[in-house]
Amino acid sequence: MPTDTKRVRGPEVSQSPLLFVSKPATALPSHGPRTDGRPRDQVDVRPVFVRCGLVSQAKGSAYIEAGNTKLMSCVYGPRETERKDETDMKCGRLTTDMRFAPFSCPERGSWIQGSQDKDLSLMLHESLQPAVCLHKYPRSQIEVNVMVLENSGSVLAHAVTCASLALADAGIEMYDLVLGCAVRQDGSSYVVDPTYKEENSCSSASSENQGGLTVAFLPSLNQISGLQSDGEMTEETLTAGVRTCIEGCYKIYPVIQQALAKAVRRAAPPPSES
């Protein structure tokens, strides 16, 4: 077979050159203030920016920005279900789809949904389902799509908040809003709403008691609809972490309420006084 001498054959698999950069300063300090100036061991979530109704084609949509984490969510439906073979037609169906844009993480991802995305979609589904009055929508399905535009940590937590806001914006009947918050335990100290770097740094000297926790919370019903943890933690740490997350959820609650009220006011302006 004649070989094409003009073409440089690259290796079949390639890695990002950034992986091979020698990094002496990867170990983030496990004490003192965090890189973005927030204090440790305190329920200090990043300030969030939220806005409803950005996508005109969708029934409801929302955009959330916390630090550099940027997400958008669209809700379509309720419409007639595609799958007719479902035995339980008295309740509606909620479908969730969460995806990362290929450029959202430091390493390029693919457009095809990987197993991590599928897992996050499932977590999102489990977190949202208890809040939606699905019995009000028989024989129909509601689709929730979340797209991560920039991943700078705590993606699942913000995805939950964003998706529930989009559901509310779409006028889907719900028992409550769902708020998400994440905590990263690092030895004896913890950081709330961790950034991507903080999430992936595991070089602390004490490898005991290290892990991440994400909680989805229904604030006015005081119920936890989603919970996920990994790493290694003691039971006491986990319990404390769950409490911290709940506190963190209450911090962003007023912002979300305000954004929703603003969206409603814009959609149906109050009748003028004159």
Next chain:
Amino acid sequence: MATVQVSEAEKVYILHGIRDDLRVDGRGCEDYRHTEIETDVVSNTDGSAKVTLGHTAVLVGIKADLGKPKPMLPKEGYLEFFVDCSANATPEFEGRGGEELGTELSNTLYKVFNNKHSVDLKSLCISPGEHCWVLYVDVLLLQCDGNLYDAISIAIKAALFSTKIPKVHISADEEGAKEIELSDDPYDCMRLNVENVPCIVTLCKVGHRHVVDATLQEKACSVASLIISVTQKGTVTCMRKVGGGSLDPESIFEMTEAGKRVGKALHAPLMDLLQQEERLGTKRQKVGFLG
């Protein structure tokens, strides 16, 4: 997921029973069903185990393969999990029906083992950055009668215990080219330390109480359950809420506490059994699948 139809009257019966700490099959709220474990059931694997928990049956086979370490962790080998929901278990799994449950289970397993102490990954490294052992953990569901997570985690621990990885030596010639040599002696093999491999405990919230090792009927009465993977020392490596309902924070704390207690108590008898079986050696009577 394999489900059963439970009528309202049956549900009330189960709910009231659990309220009074009496379950349909006579167990208490924190008791497991009759469990059977057998290791080395498939000869073509490097380690295998079959676990039956009530009518739930799970077969785990582990194959060790040579692979390249991940660029981020050049000094470690890694584990790969795959869960196959065979259509033998329930007809719902036919075709692609079991795929969703399979990915859910395998993703949870990745989370459960996502820490430094569960398996000593450094011992799986052969030459840093070039070669390492990859353990392919394949889980096959043979029968489903609730509580898949617990059965799978016990089976994985047993299979990892019985895993024998052949020893290899690296020799370099004058030009610096490395060569991997496999030991001639089939008994010259490496064993894994499974002391810190966690077991999963699933707690089903039924009414105001929670039960361990729920059957399909009990699961149909519950809205949400919590899975907790606990190591021998009582460290929690993964916690996750599954199911369509939500839980009260207080009951989550109660369930974590109960899960830790039950999980911690599970390890000692399991290790005892595995070591006992090991000691029997070749005299061991093989039970197989029809026992």
